[in-house]
Amino acid sequence: MTSQVPLPEPDFTPLDDVFVRKHLGVPDVDVADWTLTVEGLVEHPLRLDMAAVLALGAKRLPAFHECFGSPFAPDVPTRAVAQVEWAGVPLAVLLDRAVPRAAARHVWFEGADTGSFHGEDGLTYMKDLPLDVARRDVFLAHRMNGEPLRAEHGYPLRAVVPRMFGTNSVKWLTRIVLADRRADNMFTTRFYNRVLPGDTEATPVREVDVSSKLFAPRDGARVAAGGVDLSGRAWSTTEIVAVGISVDGGPWESAAVDAPGAGPTWQRFALTRELAPGPHRIRCRATDRAGRVQPLEGARNAVHEVAVEVAGGAPG
Incomplete structure (x- = not known):
């Protein structure tokens, strides 16, 4: 009979020490008016308020969380990293309810933060992922380290994409759109792209580096x-x-x-x-x-x- 070696317990970063990054400021979200929609190429569009999100139950996800850094200086180390225990629900739960159509290939995530960046006005923060990746990896979190999300960390709900840079984990989440193409947004196709060693073409900033x-x-x-x-x-x-x-x-x-x-x-x-x-x-x-x-x-x-x-x- 062999004994199992226990896995190491994760150590979590105190919330006061978790880095904060924002391009368009911190929106003032009233949870009483907030909703999350799942729309686009789906058979059953969804609109959920916070009570409906909480009714889905809560799973826990311990994960490291790393900032990529400035899109203007992609080769400059930031050393901004934390480890958090998220609580929430896998995106797959909502996708199963919405039922993506056959033409759906990508998932867009849009936050409530709006404003100006790099000389362009009227922006919203948006990221996208291939549908299969989003279904498998994306987690919708409403708690950090046992506490409700703080305003600066994406209250009341945010996306979390483990093993991807934090730029993909959209805060203050309000819309999830299924589409047959990538989102055309400053933060998807213009910024946060890089040429990896050995490649000749730029790809989206997604998977973390060692x-x-x-x-x-x-x-x-x-x-x-x-x-x-x-x-x-x-x-x-x-x-x-x-x-x-x-x-x-x-x-x-x-x-x-x-x-x-x-x-x-x-x-x-x-x-x-x-x-x-x-x-x-x-x-x-x-x-x-x-x-x-x-x-x-x-x-x-x-x-x-x-x-x-x-x-x-x-x-x-």
Whole structure:
């Protein structure tokens, strides 16, 4: 008889520390007037108020959540990442009720946020996904870490797309449209597209890159000499199989990496390293199951580096 090794418990980012990004401001949504429609190429269009959404029940989805960064600087690392326990309902539940027509190929997601961006007025924030991907992956969330969504995080309902950059997770969701083509919107076909390594044509910014971030010690920290615990989190579209840590440009040393959790969550890594008094540079570099390795520089997922001061060095 063999025993099962328990999966690691996910660690969640406090809500006050979860990053906030918005292109068109935070809309003032009155939930008493709010509705979500499912329309377009469907047999049974839907209109749901919040009571109807809540009546669908609530599942939980622990998942990491990463910001892609500015569409004007697609190769600049942002390091904005969090892990959240979402609560809500899979999009597939609503699609099953609406019944997509045979011609439907894409799903558009539109938020309540409106305004001006990059010299263009009258915009709404919209993203789109292929129908099969949306049916499989999209989650409609109304809670974060056990609390109702805050206004800045998409109250009262938002889309969440695990393993995709946050730009695809439309906040303040009001409309879901099934269509036979992609949405023509500033945030779908004009911005948030990039040319991946080895490709020649731009594709939509969707799946995350392999990445990692040092959480401890923090950049600029002062720590005691001796064995210093170096730790952080790594994530990708698939399992992280290795994380290397380099000190002061030295060789990559293998950190211990947690096994993947039950959902699309990040993985902890840690290494205890003797550090002499004085300044040090520490970097981390992740490799995923697909063989992707973080680049050293020149990319948005380039290796993360922190500078620390170990106590006991000569005064500067």
